[in-house]
Amino acid sequence: MKSLLARLLGAHHGRSLALVLLVLAALLQVWRQEAPLFGLRHLLFDHYQRLHPRDRSAVPALVVDIDEASLVAQGQWPWPRDRVADLVARILAGRPLALGIDILFVEPDRLSPPELARRLPQLPGETLAGLPDPDRRLAQALATGPTVLAVSGVAAALPTARPGGRSVSLVSRGGGGSEGLPAYGAALGSLPALEEAAAGVGLINTPPDRAGGDADLGVLRRLPLAGRIGDALVPALGLEMVRVALGAAALEAQSGLRGLETVGVGDYRLPTRADGQLLLHFGRLAPDRRVSAASVLDGSFAPAGFAGRFVILGLTGVGLVDQVLTPLGEKIPGIDVHAQVIESLLAGDALRRPGWMPALEVGVLLAAGLLLIVALPALRPAYAAGSGAAVAAGLVGAGFAAFVAGGWLFDAATVIALLNPLFILLLGNTLVDADRQRRAAENALQASREAAARDAGELDAARRIQMGLLPDPQALFADESRFRLAARLEPARAVGGDYYECFALDDRRVCFGVGDVSGKGVPASLFMTVAKTLAAALVRRVDDLGEALRQIEVELCRNNPEVLFVTTFIAVLDADSGRLACVCAGHDAPVLRRGPTLLRLAAGDAAGPPVGALGNYPFVAFSRQLEPGDLVCLFTDGVTEATDGRAYYGGDRLLALLAAAPADGPPEALATAIRDDVRSFEAGHPPADDLTVLVLRWDGPAASRPAAAAA
Amino acid sequence: MNLTVRDHPIAFVVAPTGRIDHGSADPFLLALQEVIPTCSAGSRPLILDFSAVQYISSAGLRSLMVAARQIKAAGGRIGIAGVQPLVREVFAIARFELVIPCFEDVDAAARSLA
Numbered sequence: 001m002k003s004l005l006a007r008l009l010g011a012h013h014g015r016s017l018a019l020v021l022l023v024l025a026a027l028l029q030v031w032r033q034e035a036p037l038f039g040l041r042h043l044l045f046d047h048y049q050r051l052h053p054r055d056r057s058a059v060p061a062l063v064v065d066i067d068e069a070s071l072v073a074q075g076q077w078p079w080p081r082d083r084v085a086d087l088v089a090r091i092l093a094g095r096p097l098a099l100g101i102d103i104l105f106v107e108p109d110r111l112s113p114p115e116l117a118r119r120l121p122q123l124p125g126e127t128l129a130g131l132p133d134p135d136r137r138l139a140q141a142l143a144t145g146p147t148v149l150a151v152s153g154v155a156a157a158l159p160t161a162r163p164g165g166r167s168v169s170l171v172s173r174g175g176g177g178s179e180g181l182p183a184y185g186a187a188l189g190s191l192p193a194l195e196e197a198a199a200g201v202g203l204i205n206t207p208p209d210r211a212g213g214d215a216d217l218g219v220l221r222r223l224p225l226a227g228r229i230g231d232a233l234v235p236a237l238g239l240e241m242v243r244v245a246l247g248a249a250a251l252e253a254q255s256g257l258r259g260l261e262t263v264g265v266g267d268y269r270l271p272t273r274a275d276g277q278l279l280l281h282f283g284r285l286a287p288d289r290r291v292s293a294a295s296v297l298d299g300s301f302a303p304a305g306f307a308g309r310f311v312i313l314g315l316t317g318v319g320l321v322d323q324v325l326t327p328l329g330e331k332i333p334g335i336d337v338h339a340q341v342i343e344s345l346l347a348g349d350a351l352r353r354p355g356w357m358p359a360l361e362v363g364v365l366l367a368a369g370l371l372l373i374v375a376l377p378a379l380r381p382a383y384a385a386g387s388g389a390a391v392a393a394g395l396v397g398a399g400f401a402a403f404v405a406g407g408w409l410f411d412a413a414t415v416i417a418l419l420n421p422l423f424i425l426l427l428g429n430t431l432v433d434a435d436r437q438r439r440a441a442e443n444a445l446q447a448s449r450e451a452a453a454r455d456a457g458e459l460d461a462a463r464r465i466q467m468g469l470l471p472d473p474q475a476l477f478a479d480e481s482r483f484r485l486a487a488r489l490e491p492a493r494a495v496g497g498d499y500y501e502c503f504a505l506d507d508r509r510v511c512f513g514v515g516d517v518s519g520k521g522v523p524a525s526l527f528m529t530v531a532k533t534l535a536a537a538l539v540r541r542v543d544d545l546g547e548a549l550r551q552i553e554v555e556l557c558r559n560n561p562e563v564l565f566v567t568t569f570i571a572v573l574d575a576d577s578g579r580l581a582c583v584c585a586g587h588d589a590p591v592l593r594r595g596p597t598l599l600r601l602a603a604g605d606a607a608g609p610p611v612g613a614l615g616n617y618p619f620v621a622f623s624r625q626l627e628p629g630d631l632v633c634l635f636t637d638g639v640t641e642a643t644d645g646r647a648y649y650g651g652d653r654l655l656a657l658l659a660a661a662p663a664d665g666p667p668e669a670l671a672t673a674i675r676d677d678v679r680s681f682e683a684g685h686p687p688a689d690d691l692t693v694l695v696l697r698w699d700g701p702a703a704s705r706p707a708a709a710a711a
Numbered sequence: 712m713n714l715t716v717r718d719h720p721i722a723f724v725v726a727p728t729g730r731i732d733h734g735s736a737d738p739f740l741l742a743l744q745e746v747i748p749t750c751s752a753g754s755r756p757l758i759l760d761f762s763a764v765q766y767i768s769s770a771g772l773r774s775l776m777v778a779a780r781q782i783k784a785a786g787g788r789i790g791i792a793g794v795q796p797l798v799r800e801v802f803a804i805a806r807f808e809l810v811i812p813c814f815e816d817v818d819a820a821a822r823s824l825a
Contacts, residue, residue, distance in 0.1 A: 518773035563777045567769065567805065586772075586805035609806040613776055617809070637769055641732070648766075688733045689769075 014429030015373050018422050022369035025418035029362050040413035044396070045351075046219065046327035048403040049282055053328055056283035060346050061310040061339040063290050064091060070294040077315065081109040081134035083297075085141040090296050091313065092145035094306030098241040100148045102204055102314035102335045105190035106160045109134040139197035146244045149198040150237055153184025153205050153229050162187055166201050167232035168243065174255035180275040181260075187229040199244045202237030203227045206324060206337050220324040220337065222277040225263040225270065226251060235265075236278075238341030241310050242268055258355035270350040279351035280340060281407055282326045289339060290316075310342050353409040365415045368395065369422055376426040381434045388423040392416045459522075463491070466525055469532060473502050474668070477510075481702050482575040485512060486667035487694040488675050490638075490687070497524025497566075498636050498690035499532045505572065511539050513570035514692050516587070516636040518610070527564045531556060531611070535570065545570060545583040545621035549611065553585075557615040565612030569601075569634055576701050578626040583619050586610030588640065588651070591658055592624070593631040598655050601632065628700030631667070633658060635674070638691030642678045645685050649678055667695035714742040717760070722821040723749060726760035731771030740774035747778060752786025756824035760817050762793030767801050779811050792820040 064087070071077060084103075091099055108115050112135050113128045142149070151166075182205070195201055206223045226235045235243060235251055243251065243265040252269065254262040259274025272278050293313070295301040314335030323331040344350050368391055376384050395412035402408040473485040487500045497517030504510050515531055517524040534552045542548035549570065556566075567586040573579070584603040587610075592599040606622040626632075635654065642649040657677050661670050671693045678691060712735035717724040725746055731739050750757045759775075767775075775791075782789045792814045794802060802808060814820035 516769065518769050518776075563773065563780055565773065565776060586807075588804050607804075607806050609809045610772070610776075613805075613810045641768055 014425050015377060018369075018373045018426050021422045021425060022366065022373065025369065025422065026362050026366055029365055029414060029418055030358070040417055041411045042219070042221065042327075044399070044411065044413035045221075045403075045409050046329075048400055048409075049327045050329065051400065052404050054281040054283035054340075054344070054347075054349055056286050056343065058343070058347070059289065059309070061289065061312065061342045062306065063335050063339055064293055064296055064311055064313045065290045065335070066293045066313070066315045067290075069292050070297075073294040074297065080111060081105070081138040082132070085134070085138040087293055087297055087313065088138065088141040088147070089144070090303055091306055091311055092141070092147070094303030094311075096145070096306040096309050096311040097245040098146045098148060098199075098310050100150070100202060100237050100241045100310070100312045100338060101198075102150050102237065102312055102338060104150055104152065104188060105135075105138070105194050106188065108191060135191060135193060139193050142194060142197040145199075146241075147198045148200040148202050148237060148240045148244055149190050149195055150204040151187050151189035151195075151201045151229070151234060153182070153203060153227050153234070154186050154188050156185060158186065158188060160188065162189065166195060166234070168200070168226075168235055168240070169250040170226070170233050170253055171250045172253045172255060174261070181226055181228050181233070182224045182275065182277075183228040185230070187232075187234075200240045201234060202240030202338075203229075203234045204237050204334065204338070206334055218325070219327055220280075221327055222273070222279050223337065223341070224276050225272055225278045225341075226276055236338075236341060237312075238310075238338045238345060239263070239265060241312075241338075241342060242266075242345055245310065256355070261354070264345065268345045268348070270345055270348065271352045271354070272350075273353065274355060278341065278344070279353060279409065280337075281344060281349050281351050282328050282340060283343070284328060285330045285332055285336070289336075310339075312338050312342075314338075349407065351403075351407045351409050357408070357410065361411050361415055364395070365418055368415065369419055372419065372423060372426055376423070377430055377433070379430070381431055384427055384430045388419075388427065391419070391423075462522065462525065466491075466496070466529065469529060470500060471502055476502065476504070480575075482700065483510065483573065483696055483698045484667050485510075485694070485696045486671045487692070488671045489690065489692045490675065491525075491690045492638070492687045496690035497528045498638060498692040499528050500634070500692050500694045501532060501536060501570070502694070503536065505540060508574055508576050509572055510575055511570065511572045512634070512694060512696060513568060514587070514634045514636055514694050515566050515568035516638075516690070516692070517566045518564055523562055523564065527556075527560075527562070527566065531566045531568070535568070539570065539572070545572060545581055546619040549583050549585055549608070549619040550617060553611045553614075553619075554616055556612050560612055563612075565610040567610045571632070571634075573626070573696070573698065575698070578628070578630075578698055578700065579623060580626050580632070581621055581623045583621045584608065585617075585619060586613065588635070588637065590632055590634040591655060592626075593633070593658050594627060595629070595663075596659070598659055626698045628698060629663070630698050631658070631670075632696045632698075633670075633674075634692075634694040634696075636690065636692040638687065638689040639674065639678055639693065641689060642682050642687060642691070643685060644681055644683050649681050653677070653681070667697050671695045712739055714739070716746065719755075719758070719817065719821060721825045722755050722758045722817070724758050724760055724817055726763060728763035730766040731764060731774070732766065732768040733770045736768065736770035736774045739771065740777060743774065743778045747781050747785075747787075750782050750785065750787035750789070754787060756788035756790060756821070757782060758814075758817055758820045758824070759789070759791045760793055761791050761795065761798060762816075764795060764798055767798050769805075772801070772805055772807060775807075776810060788824045790814055790820040790824050792817045 112133050113131050116123060117128055189195060189201060206220055224236060225239050226233060246266045248265050251265055253260055260272050260276045262269045263272050263276055264270055270278055291301050312335050316333040323333055324337060325331055376387055379387060395415055399410040399412040402410050470489060473487055477485055485502055489498055489500055500514045502512040517528045534555050538548045538551050569584050569587040569590060571580055571582045584607040589600040589602040592601050603622055606620040608617050608619040639654060640649055640651050657674060674693045712727060712729045712731055715726050717726060723746060727739060779789050790812045793816050794813055814823060
């Protein structure tokens, strides 16, 4: 008895279980939306970005880079604030649209008067008062242009962190507000005096997606366009720089049912996730966007190069900053991320994964799953295996097309992963079905081969039995000198309806004959066997050949549902006298060759119909007197009706062959010659009927035998 | 081998054409079986018009013999008319006129059998 599982697996080519799997997959996809299976989703989206990175041919933003060369030229970090102030002043001299500074000035400069006073308490107060304050110089420099300082949101209150900070107002449309934005407990920013001098502060948090719990191996795919620190709303550094450049007072957000949809300022806005996170479409690393701080300070880069551009000042020196890994597989410093945010904002280019996308994916999962369930079991195994690959390629291809067209992130990978068990189940069932059919076909073939072999074996046995019934004249009459008899019989099929007969009735008399049962094959051969046996028995018992044949017919017709009949010519030769008694039942008259003369042993009115035709016909025997050397040739219509497809062999060809045969040739050779001539006439045409030839030569009584015949 | 059934006032006339040999004997018998049930005691006789039959083999003779036996068992009558020389030779060898009566032509057969 099949188990429940086996029955489920087998039901409708596994479609029932496949349907259950599909529903489970859809539920899993709905339920596990935020924890995509095996990170496949990110892998797919990252590959889309690698194949189609954001175009960075426009250069709206430059990075002024405090790099290794700058550290070599200006000394180790941190630089004195007045040197930073010089750098800021030089940049601002080029009239950039905005200058963002991705550096936190958390504590006072080491050389600021309060610090010196704390470190060197013995310094007189007037001396301190006369010293320049580097922090003030930086504040003054910041105040001269559209500058934005960095602030980092932190979870816990660090000793240097402050609750809250500068806030920007948010104009929200569509209901929702800033509730979904990431919230931080405290801000890690610059000295209040510096922040007040700057035109704005921007959030620099760029939390990478965690991979396997290890943030260092994480890839940066998204960052918040704004965040909340305490009660304050703080835009991301890039966004704040654009706001400052535009002189706008507030950010603008559009919300929908699921939360935030877009965040931006003025005409520049980007689609976000519901929590305000921007899915960045990264462009490739562009080293030409970097300007070394050293070249700005030593004047080799003219400030005019900053005109009309957004400028971000930051650190890239080794050991100074963390680098982030992008989906493109590049490690870039954090300041580059901000530059990319600005570029994206200005170009309106961001990746989209709106709230309805998961629902679409579930729909696609169900549709593709149903398609597989319906179509796959109906396909041939080779196509079935390919169908899964085709569905997967179609999904990935459609997803990439959507990515290129509008930055849409359609998660084909999870759909494919969830379809996989379904596909394997269906394919497995298809293969099992195919295998079962193949085995059944093999078994059937084997059975038919065995049956054919059995039939062939039985037919072969029947042929051997039938051929065994035919006497061997050479063995029977080996010592006979008065006559010589030869016969040939070749059935058209394995078994046939022809027969010949020869046996000695007593010392003087020999009986011989041929018969041809109507039809061929097994029924004819069985009838032939009965007819031959009956004839042998009755001819021995009944002296008159006509009466013997009548009794044969009566016996044969007792049970003859197939309406078979047999034409036959039976003769009894008195070997001493040469008297030949004959009876003919519908059979072609044998040929008698006497010297050069050919005669037909025609029965005339004595001939009767075929045995079995009428049931009780009074056959009449007739007789002829042979002369020594006479040749009698009995044959069946396998000779005369042999055909080459155009004509019949006919009696004339037989007569011609007999006329041409050597006078003293042995009957065996003549019988073989007739057979060969018929076969060569047929020229490969399959014989239509059994072929039988019987040749008898009477050489006269032993004493008067001619010398030639003894040779 | 073709078989056409002709109208005749006092007989069913069936006219085969061509050769009735090992290949066509079975189809010939099958075609005859369509006509045979209409021939019984008191009905019109079945006359086979052999004027267009060029040759007949022993297999063809068996088909005729089966047909003749069935018709005689049902009390009907059967005859062959217009036998051509080659067929006549085969009939002579087999003494077939003893099995089925043969006539010069259809009218003679109809007159004799009706």
